[in-house]
Amino acid sequence: MSGQTRPVRVLRNLNAKIAAVPMILTTLVVFVGGTIWTVIYSFTNSKLLPKLQWVGTAQYERLWNNDLWNAAIHNLLFFGVMSMVFTIGIGFLLAVLMDQKIRFEDTFRTIMLYPFALSFIVTGLVWQWILDPGMGLQEVVRRMGWESFSFDPLHDPDTVLYGLLIAGLWQGTGFTMCLMLAGLRGIDEDIWKAARVDGIPRWKTYIFVVIPMMRPVFITTLVLVAAGIIKLYDLVVAQTNGNPGNASQMPAMYVYRYMFTAQNLGQGFAASTMMLLSVLIVLIPWAYLEFGGKKRG
Amino acid sequence: MADTVTPRGKRPQSRFTTNNIVLYGILGVMSIYYLLPLYVMVMTSLKDMVEIRVGNIFAPPVEVTFQPWIKAWSQACTGLNCDGLSRGFWNSVMITVPSVIISIIVASVNGYALVNWKFKGSEVFFTILIFGSFIPYQIMLYPIVIILRELGIYGTLSGLILVHTIFGMPILTLLFRNYFSSLPEELFKAARVDGAGFWGIYFQIMLPMSMPIFVVALILQITGIWNDFLFGVVFTKPEIYPMTVQLNNIVNSVQGVKEYNVNMAATMLTGLVPLIVYFVSGKLFVRGIAAGAVKG
Amino acid sequence: MTHSIQVKDLKLDFGSVSVLKNLNLDVAEGEFIVLLGPSGCGKSTLLNCLAGLLDITDGEIWIKNKNVTWSEPSDRGIGMVFQSYALYPQMTVRGNLSFGLKNAKVPKDEIDRRIARASEILQIQPLLDRKPAALSGGQRQRVAIGRALVRDVDVFLFDEPLSNLDAKLRAELRVEIKRLHSRLNNTMIYVTHDQIEALTLADRIAIMRGGIIQQLAAPQEIYNRPVNLFVAGFIGSPAMNFLKGATVDNGRAIQVGDVKLDLAGYDGGQPTDRPQAILGLRPEHLTIQDHAEAGHTIPALVELDEPMGADALVWLQVMGQQVSVRVPFERRPVKGAQVHLKVDISKASIFDATTELRV
Numbered sequence: 001m002s003g004q005t006r007p008v009r010v011l012r013n014l015n016a017k018i019a020a021v022p023m024i025l026t027t028l029v030v031f032v033g034g035t036i037w038t039v040i041y042s043f044t045n046s047k048l049l050p051k052l053q054w055v056g057t058a059q060y061e062r063l064w065n066n067d068l069w070n071a072a073i074h075n076l077l078f079f080g081v082m083s084m085v086f087t088i089g090i091g092f093l094l095a096v097l098m099d100q101k102i103r104f105e106d107t108f109r110t111i112m113l114y115p116f117a118l119s120f121i122v123t124g125l126v127w128q129w130i131l132d133p134g135m136g137l138q139e140v141v142r143r144m145g146w147e148s149f150s151f152d153p154l155h156d157p158d159t160v161l162y163g164l165l166i167a168g169l170w171q172g173t174g175f176t177m178c179l180m181l182a183g184l185r186g187i188d189e190d191i192w193k194a195a196r197v198d199g200i201p202r203w204k205t206y207i208f209v210v211i212p213m214m215r216p217v218f219i220t221t222l223v224l225v226a227a228g229i230i231k232l233y234d235l236v237v238a239q240t241n242g243n244p245g246n247a248s249q250m251p252a253m254y255v256y257r258y259m260f261t262a263q264n265l266g267q268g269f270a271a272s273t274m275m276l277l278s279v280l281i282v283l284i285p286w287a288y289l290e291f292g293g294k295k296r297g
Numbered sequence: 298m299a300d301t302v303t304p305r306g307k308r309p310q311s312r313f314t315t316n317n318i319v320l321y322g323i324l325g326v327m328s329i330y331y332l333l334p335l336y337v338m339v340m341t342s343l344k345d346m347v348e349i350r351v352g353n354i355f356a357p358p359v360e361v362t363f364q365p366w367i368k369a370w371s372q373a374c375t376g377l378n379c380d381g382l383s384r385g386f387w388n389s390v391m392i393t394v395p396s397v398i399i400s401i402i403v404a405s406v407n408g409y410a411l412v413n414w415k416f417k418g419s420e421v422f423f424t425i426l427i428f429g430s431f432i433p434y435q436i437m438l439y440p441i442v443i444i445l446r447e448l449g450i451y452g453t454l455s456g457l458i459l460v461h462t463i464f465g466m467p468i469l470t471l472l473f474r475n476y477f478s479s480l481p482e483e484l485f486k487a488a489r490v491d492g493a494g495f496w497g498i499y500f501q502i503m504l505p506m507s508m509p510i511f512v513v514a515l516i517l518q519i520t521g522i523w524n525d526f527l528f529g530v531v532f533t534k535p536e537i538y539p540m541t542v543q544l545n546n547i548v549n550s551v552q553g554v555k556e557y558n559v560n561m562a563a564t565m566l567t568g569l570v571p572l573i574v575y576f577v578s579g580k581l582f583v584r585g586i587a588a589g590a591v592k593g
Numbered sequence: 594m595t596h597s598i599q600v601k602d603l604k605l606d607f608g609s610v611s612v613l614k615n616l617n618l619d620v621a622e623g624e625f626i627v628l629l630g631p632s633g634c635g636k637s638t639l640l641n642c643l644a645g646l647l648d649i650t651d652g653e654i655w656i657k658n659k660n661v662t663w664s665e666p667s668d669r670g671i672g673m674v675f676q677s678y679a680l681y682p683q684m685t686v687r688g689n690l691s692f693g694l695k696n697a698k699v700p701k702d703e704i705d706r707r708i709a710r711a712s713e714i715l716q717i718q719p720l721l722d723r724k725p726a727a728l729s730g731g732q733r734q735r736v737a738i739g740r741a742l743v744r745d746v747d748v749f750l751f752d753e754p755l756s757n758l759d760a761k762l763r764a765e766l767r768v769e770i771k772r773l774h775s776r777l778n779n780t781m782i783y784v785t786h787d788q789i790e791a792l793t794l795a796d797r798i799a800i801m802r803g804g805i806i807q808q809l810a811a812p813q814e815i816y817n818r819p820v821n822l823f824v825a826g827f828i829g830s831p832a833m834n835f836l837k838g839a840t841v842d843n844g845r846a847i848q849v850g851d852v853k854l855d856l857a858g859y860d861g862g863q864p865t866d867r868p869q870a871i872l873g874l875r876p877e878h879l880t881i882q883d884h885a886e887a888g889h890t891i892p893a894l895v896e897l898d899e900p901m902g903a904d905a906l907v908w909l910q911v912m913g914q915q916v917s918v919r920v921p922f923e924r925r926p927v928k929g930a931q932v933h934l935k936v937d938i939s940k941a942s943i944f945d946a947t948t949e950l951r952v
Contacts, residue, residue, distance in 0.1 A: 004660040012648070015495035016414030020422070023407045023470065026463050027422045031429035034440035041439075050439070097324055110576070111328045113583065114335070117575035119524035121541045122568040125548050126334040129341065129557060130354065140353050170334065178583055227431045234526040238545050255435040260531065265439065272435040283431050483679035483752075486646050487740070491693030492667030501692075505683040 042269035059270035091176025113174035124238025127167035157247035183217030342562035365558035385543030396461035408473025430467030476510040520571040597780040603652035627791040630801035672741025676753040680725035711742040751783040822949040850912035855888035869946035876919040890933040
């Protein structure tokens with residue numbers, strides 16, 4: 001090999017480039033290409049098969065005039081806000097409790113986190129069973145003598161989302177607790193010493209010093225939770241399958257229905273494009289906050 | 298000893314203070330919330346249907362029976378097939394094993410190339426990859442259907458394995474990239490001076506040093522792929538449905554009398570693999586799930 | 594003279610940032626060159642370019658009269674020693690030493706022969722079957738040097754090899770490296786930010802700043818005749834004193850405040866008159882006395898002293914400027930005393946305040 005001539009740029013470190021081919025294909029073909037493809041075809045009236053027959057924004061007009069879609073969006077918003085507030089609230093509270101140099105910390109963590117290892121299908125099914133009105137929690141309480149006790153969230157359109165929430169929190173709060181605990185442990189020990197020397201009570205230190213310092217952790221957790229909620233599918237399919245009525249329908253289920261069973265691809269594409277849009281609304285401000293300010297070293 | 302100083306302030310607190318009672322009280326109540334479903338699942342799966350109808354779901358079985366487990370494993374019906382959840386189990390094994398191996402190989406090489414062999418545009422691809430992990434899968438589902446169909450692997454195991462490799466790539470690549478970039482760069486330089494090439498350094502230097510992170514990736518992928526539902530539904534046919542999909546079909550089928558004990562046994566069976574992985578791996582699991590979220 | 598390394602117009606840009614600017618360097622065979630400079634000056638970057646670990650933007654690199662600008666690191670005939678030792682943790686010492694040779698397909702008995710020789714030179718025979726984790730810092734660095742040694746190359750590149758060691762070990766290994774050089778007599782390029790290492794080891798020192806070699810010369814030359822203010826201030830500890838003044842009387846004297854110092858005997862010829870000049874004086878080239886000598890002393894007020902063992906560093910106020918003088922500990926003056934500083938002008942340096950160059 002001669003050292004005199006500058007090698008052709010493409011050939012330099014050829015092996016590394018060959019090794020990166022799967023990544024390049026994935027990003028370009030699937031992530032970028034697939035997304036653009038779907039967005040483009042959402043402006044067509046593709047039915048059973050995709051075809052480039054332009055209908056402008058007709059699919060989107062249909063989408064937003066569709067009761068099922070509007071119900072799904074409404075459900076998602078309600079579930080999403082509740083879920084974020086409680087996941088983060090409970091997650092942080094548990095993390096603070098875990099941070100008090102408690103005994104059996106590992107045991108508690110193991111107990112809180114194991115649901116996260118399970119499939120949403122498993123979570124949905126087991127909570128469906130516990131909340132079963134005929135034999136589950138409600139029946140147990142009634143048999144204990146409280147005859148008028150009523151707790152049947154899954155069969156009431158007004159409360160079904162709370163039923164999903166109970167299951168969702170069961171699965172997810174252990175995870176947020178771990179993220180928050182890592183954040184708490186990442187805080188400089190000297191901060192606590194300084195607060196003690198200044199005579200600030202612990203709870204005040206948490207609220208006025210620690211929480212502001214953990215802002216990045218909160219934001220990251222929020223983004224992760226939000227991105228997960230928008231994709232929410234398995235849990236609902238297993239626990240309620242959108243019932244009763246359409247009171248627990250979700251956008252992801254709407255997409256699946258139109259793409260793979262109702263054979264109205266254009267509708268499915270438009271709906272999934274709206275899902276992408278909602279993720280971008282969460283993601284872009286975050287990416288801006290997270291990476292925008294920093295300069296590259 | 299004229300000036301013995303008496304310590305002032307509170308004495309160190311004993312174990313039974315109000316604070317501690319509240320602290321352990323809350324943790325205890327929360328633990329019940331977390332443990333209850335597992336308890337109910339196991340108890341229900343060990344009762345017969347008569348006992349379930351007359352009894353309390355929180356009560357332990359009067360008479361323990363393993364019949365529901367046997368039935369769930371080998372006789373439960375989905376549609377016309379009545380050969381139980383074992384079919385889904387083996388499908389999931391055949392999906393998970395190759396998917397885990399291939400996705401980890403691809404992603405570890407990616408991470409290594411991104412850290413040590415940067416080329417023009419490599420960071421751009423990585424950024425897209427990370428953003429891609431936030432894009433709802435729904436928007437990419439149909440294009441992937443088309444790609445798989447063109448490749449002739451739509452509805453096959455290989456198709457699903459490819460899909461898992463693709464969607465496992467962002468988080469795993471991030472995981473490996475962060476790990477490899479924490480290794481001293483001089484080690485890589487030394488190996489280059491020693492004449493090792495791309496693969497030589499990967500296999501002889503990086504790989505032996507990276508076993509912990511491979512275990513983390515393994516945990517992440519086994520649980521993630523085993524628990525997948527959406528890709529299983531979309532990209533496979535009923536004969537090769539993974540366990541989660543079959544489980545849902547068994548439990549949520551509208552025909553026939555609901556056998557809650559069999560359903561719960563089936564649910565337990567499906568949850569068993571990730572649970573075992575979870576309990577065996579312990580803290581590595583925590584490290585795995587935090588890896589994607591907490592950046593350096 | 595036979596060239597061992599030639600660097601011709603080397604340029605390196607990271608994006609829009611120019612890290613190395615038109616750098617030229619000629620190293621003779623067997624020479625010990627130290628690249629010295631503050632962090633970020635480009636010294637390690639230059640070394641990495643020589644090793645082929647960084648692709649350069651423009652220019653040429655020749656090693657042993659061969660153009661290696663685009664050769665692989667392993668094809669350049671170099672060995673390299675790193676700051677963090679960079680030993681492969683999963684391999685034994687023997688494995689570490691033989692890794693490169695195996696990659697180069699050197700026959701087995703030849704590998705054994707070279708390992709035996711290197712481990713004899715570095716006295717690491719008892720360590721051969723241990724893993725790096727079981728070695729001390731000094732032992733690790735010996736092994737790292739051994740890894741360069743077995744390659745049987747003419748050029749050694751050292752990237753701050755002693756920075757991770759404690760002061761005592763550092764001094765020991767410094768001597769060892771010097772001994773190694775005199776035994777093997779191969780070319781060594783040595784990067785450091787420690788001027789003691791530079792002054793003790795180098796045949797020539799290259800002082801770098803901002804991707805440019807400011808001065809390349811023998812240690813004494815750099816110490817006594819620094820080419821500019823930066824080099825003057827960087828080399829020497831405690832640092833050189835700088836006094837603002839002006840050269841007057843057709844360059845025969847320098848005016849500092851209201852004192853004129855005679856420039857007869859200045860090492861650098863007769864400077865022309867400059868209204869803005871800087872007089873550089875090393876603390877060890879000043880003496881404190883209690884009487885004035887016209888043209889040779891400056892009045893000063895003693896402020897405080899810093900004992901440094903055998904010596905003390907005395908800080909004085911000279912016409913509103915700070916000056917330090919090194920004196921034997923027992924001869925340090927009392928605080929607040931009014932004294933006179935005698936200037937040895939033959940060892941002083943005068944700089945132009947605008948160009949910052951020595952005149």
